[in-house]
Each structure stands twice: as structure tokens, then as C-alpha cells.
Amino acid sequence: MSVAELRALERLHAVIAWLATAGLLWAAWASVRRRLPAGGAAAAAALVVLAGLLGAALEEGFRARVRHKLFLAAPALGWLFERKVHVAFGAVLLGVAAWALTAALRRIEPRADEADVARELRRGAAIAWTAAAVLALLASVASAIVARRAGF
């Protein structure tokens, strides 16, 4: 991939990642208030998965062109980016888990005989959305800090 392509992909990744963070924060809030529509949950999960895929596509370019220079220039920022990668992985997968729990809850909720299962799934979904949102926010802030100093 050329440098121009990597820069374009980096910008797209940043935009999608911030949109995903906003989506997850909204989903967490709506889930706690029990007002999360199925479409909204799917959109938030799709955005965070897309952001993760774009980040994975940038990984080789980052390793080849940026990582070493970043560690030489500012080791603290290098380690911050390493932390960001771990946290982002957690955000993507917990976003997927939150969507799956919300989708299962939507189907189980109307059945009175499974009210206790629905209650537990609702709790799990709210925790998963909140955890994914917090992790995504941490990852986005860390990325923004590193991006001010280093890029393709």
C-alpha cells in the first residue's frame, strides 16, 4: 500500500472510530434506560466492527513505517499506542457481544415464562455496551494523542 493510500485509510479509520465511539456511548446510555432500538444496536456494532477492520488493515503499514520511529521519538507514546490496540480489540468484541445479547433479549422479552432469563440478558447487554463504550472512548482518545505526534 502506498503512503497516500495509508494516509487516506488512516483518516477514514479515525472518522469511523469516532463515529463508532459515539454510537457505543449512545447505545450504552439507551440500553441502561431500556430504550435501545434493534436497528440502533446493529448500527453501533457494525460501526465498531468496521473501525476494527480498518485498523487491522493499517497494522502492517504502521509496523513497517511508523512503530519504530514512534518508539525512538517518544517511547511513552509508543507504549500508549500498544495499550490502545489491546483496548480497541476489547471494544470491538464486546460491541459484538452487546449486539448479540440485545438481539437475543428482543426475541425473549415478550415471553412471560422466560422473564428471569430476559432480566439477566438485559443486565449483561447493559454491561457489555457500557464496557465497549468505555474501551472505545479510551482507544479513540489514545489514538488522537498519538496521531498528533506520528502518522504515515
Added chain:
Amino acid sequence: MKRREQWLVAVAAGATAAVIAYAVVRGVERAFFTEPNPMILIWSQRSPFVWRAATALYVGGAAAFGGHALAARAPRAAARCLTAATLIAAAAILAMAVLSP
């Protein structure tokens, strides 16, 4: 719990288990397989992140089948385990990112 709901619970179980596996794999790497100093290492052919993520997703895939089996036999227990697993996953990945990046 109907079949489609069981698969949704399986997806959630797999994703949550993958996050826990990622934190465990990273912890094992830091403890037993010391990486070269990133300030000295110019480039490596193998991406540690890709391998770590692939291992975690493989474990998550296996856990999804376990989650499906549990959801089919004991839906209440599956839902309760998932809530606990989500909390453990979030805490593990955060602790790992802070303590051993």
C-alpha cells in the same frame, strides 16, 4: 430459549471469551516470551498482534459452541455466566492494557 436465540447467546459467549483469551495470551507473552525492545527492532515479519488476535478468536470460536450448548440446556445459567464473563473480560483487558502493554 429457541434455536436462533441460542446462537445469539453463543456469539456473545464467543466474543466475550475471545477478549479474555486475548488478555491471557498477552499476559503469557509478557511473562514467558520476552519481545525485542521496540526501539531496537526496526521491522518484524510476523505481527505479534495479528497472531495474538487470531489465537484469541480461535479460542472464542470454540467457546461459542460451549455457550450454545449451555444456552440449550440451562438458559438461565448461560445468561448469568455471560453477565459475569462480560465483567471479567472488560476488567481483564483494561488491567492488561494498564499493567502489561
